[in-house]
Amino acid sequence: MKVYDVVIIGGGPAGLAAAVSAYDSGAESVLILERDDVLGGILNQCIHNGFGLTRFKESMTGPEYADRFIKEVRKRNIEVKLKTTVLDLCEDKTVTAINEREGVFFVRGKAVILAMGCRERSRGALNVAGTRVAGVYSAGTAQKYVNVKGFLPGKNVVILGSGDIGLIMARRMTLEGAKVHAVCEIMPHSSGLKRNIVQCLNDFDIPLYLNHTITRIDGDARVTGVQISKVDQNKKPILGSEFYIPCDTVLFSVGLIPENELSKNAGVELSPKTKGAVVYQNRETSISGIFACGNVLQVHDLVDFVSEEAELAGKSASEYARRGDREKDCVNCIAKDKITYVLPQKIDKNQSGNVTLFFRANGVYKNCRVVVENDGQEVLSLKKRVVVPGEMERVILTEKIIKALNGDLTLKIVE
Amino acid sequence: MFDVAVIGGGVIGGAILRKLSSYNLKICLLEKGNDVCVGQSKANSGIVHAGFDASVGTLKAKFNVLGNAMMPKYARELGVKYENNGSLVVAFSDEEMITLGELKERGIRNGVQGLEIIDQAKLRELEPNISPNAVGALLAKTGGIICPYELTIASIGNAMDNGATLFTNFEVDKINAGDSFEIYSANGQKVQSKIVVNCAGYGSQKVANLIGDYSFTIGGRRGEYILLDRESGGFAKHTLFFTPTKKGKGILISPTVDGNLLLGPTADEVDFNNTDTTQIGLQSVIDKANEMCVGVPTYNVITSFAGVRAYCDKHDFIIEESNVKNGFINCVGIESPGLTSAPAIAEYVVDEIISKRITLTKNPNFNGVRKPDYFFSKLTVEEKNEIIKKDPSYGRIVCRCERITEGEIVRALTQNPRATDIDGVKRRTRAGMGRCQGGFCQPYVADLIAKVNGVTIDKVTKNGKGSEIVVGETK
């Protein structure tokens, strides 16, 4: 069996940045396994602008952004296997994969990086009543038909869920000549980026119905309409509030789920909150030598942050490949009031450097403070004008704070 | 001229077609859908019932018990997944325990073996997640589970491999009954046959009416289901039933042969073509499931669906030659346990009824063995690599959730009975049946359908005309 310093599962933006960073920090043999025909992951179908604003201070399309990293990979002696699906990962970091040329084969990484991205929640997962006819898609699938295959899934569209993909598809379908009649969101706020609401809905006069959901889908062979209802505080449809929109297409943009089947089989501990691995600040998972980054770890809003996180994971994996496992001195980071999750979930005090804590608020809060506490004391407090669930926030803990930690650390929002 | 034309490509029509193909006969199957198995046989509980439910002396009781005994071999020959997981009828009161005693008695009189009443302790040992309110159960060791669409598709495919002809998009619309039968479809096709077998499920009343047979009426009763992720498959090992009451059988909780967990069905009177799911129905399934067990992982739903039972006003199967016309055979009112009974019904229809009208001689070339539709993921590494070496497309995963390869999908698109639409590929290969429900693989599958049939993607449908998956090219 061939052994590599670092084996990376997934060749999306996370896998690409991790590979470059692992190589540049000294890994001698790096392998990327990607099931698609091309590198770049989900970016290949995101032909809209707005990628790279943070990192490169310019607005690029998804494929352009991916291309920068693909070029960097190609410049280096990094091995890439395309059309290769990873079937299994073991705790000992043996990877089972399959492709047309080699059949089923095995490789081992001294370190392995999980970069499998995420998948969309489907209509089925929501248990929406009605017929199961043609014309119901997840937004990403519709995006693939439109942007990659060049076909329009339908002409009269209702979108459920105001996540970024749903918002972007509202604009895309409109530009392609379809009429988007409504975007329904069950929550009192959108989970998408503010700029997407403005640029994708407002600019095209597409109505956004907050606190609304689709309660029935009608149609014989293809969708003919949907029933929409207002919901109460418990997200239960309010009887009598129903209204009907005739349409031929329903798009679901109801959340992304990190693709962690492989991680689970390997025995990696997963967080019920993020549905991704529980990690240390260097992005190492509960299995030593297995790292995770990008959307498989936490669903990011911006690819720029995916690249940043992947670089950290790549560097850490390369170090691990050279030096092996090291003793840890661990404290937990715990999400408290008004916070959905914090990542990393664990801090290893033996690692040097500052630690950035990423977190999401569980609602919209204005003029609030983000407070980090340890041992009953406030160690850090940060003023925020506004925090929203749709945008990931961060606080930086200095090495000095880390070294002084005594027991678990908590994070909360105070209004 | 065909010797026998079977109307309706469900599990009954399929089983009869296969049985017929073991004789020297020219036979065909006429199905209204764009694919076979689009009626009740695709959306049911998939239970191979033991046979204690049906009243003593009914055809249901007779064919259920016979079919149950035939099923393991039948499934093995056709490469269909079957599991003898056993079933439990659970009692929640002393009164219900008495009913269980009656069920057991009835089962014994129907000829069911391996029935045993167990107490609470034993029940808990068998099913740790059972509700603490359950007091005991009737254990039926011969109860099993099977994949109903796989069974239907495999029987039809096997019959075709042995010479049968399939007509899809053939909705029988007119029959001229003379010395033989001239059968016309709504879209202008015509088939002539000496004998006709009416297995048209919910359409069987209409088909019988075409020759002037008004001897029965068919009603529709919908059943809604919720399917949970494979992750939850181990939640129950047996098929768990409530004790039947005057109000009906209630829902069941069962593992499926593919390792998912199935909850349902409800029962309400509807039109035949109404396979809509409803909020009320789905909620009642969840509520009932939570009465049966503790901690049912309903957060793990991957899809919900409904099937419509086509039941007959006589409340038993009707399996006989029509009084109106010789050579016209009705197999109708085949509601539950029709799936279980299918192999036994087929044997009876061919060997006892058709044989009286036409001489049957064995087809010397008949081969009743069919390779399973989806199989690749179950093979050893060596076996997989052997296949990939010959056909590299088996090295390309298309459906990531169920791990279905391009080779398997192309096989489903080319072998009998050929899939021609997205749903057809799904039922044959499981591509799109996993937790992402086709979100990832549907565009790939659509490409393959288009490629194999030499058309563009906009001609590809979900399940026949009117269900095209895209409406045209982008600007």
Ligand SMILES: Cc1cc2nc3c(=O)[nH]c(=O)nc-3n(C[C@H](O)[C@H](O)[C@H](O)COP(=O)(O)OP(=O)(O)OC[C@H]3O[C@@H](n4cnc5c(N)ncnc54)[C@H](O)[C@@H]3O)c2cc1C
């Ligand atoms: C529709 C959509 C619109 C977006 N719009 C924007 C935007 O406007 N601006 C912005 O900054 N960000 C946007 N994003 C976010 C950004 O694109 C993602 O955060 C980023 O692509 C995530 O990168 P990743 O590498 O973690 O995952 P992915 O891009 O999903 O890559 C994962 C890769 O792993 C491969 N893989 C998975 N499992 C296996 C396996 N078993 N074997 C082999 N390979 C495997 C996959 O094929 C894929 O190529 C958008 C995301 C989506 C989904």
Ligand SMILES: Cc1cc2nc3c(=O)[nH]c(=O)nc-3n(C[C@H](O)[C@H](O)[C@H](O)COP(=O)(O)OP(=O)(O)OC[C@H]3O[C@@H](n4cnc5c(N)ncnc54)[C@H](O)[C@@H]3O)c2cc1C
């Ligand atoms: C909710 C539910 C749960 C069930 N659970 C079980 C179970 O657990 N175990 C069990 O043993 N049984 C069960 N059953 C019963 C079992 O599913 C049926 O008995 C069996 O599928 C009947 O098969 P069929 O071939 O008669 O009918 P169908 O599968 O309905 O086939 C009839 C076919 O005829 C076609 N057709 C109709 N009209 C025409 C026409 N004019 N021309 C041409 N073709 C036509 C239809 O398109 C259809 O494909 C259940 C049924 C339901 C609905």
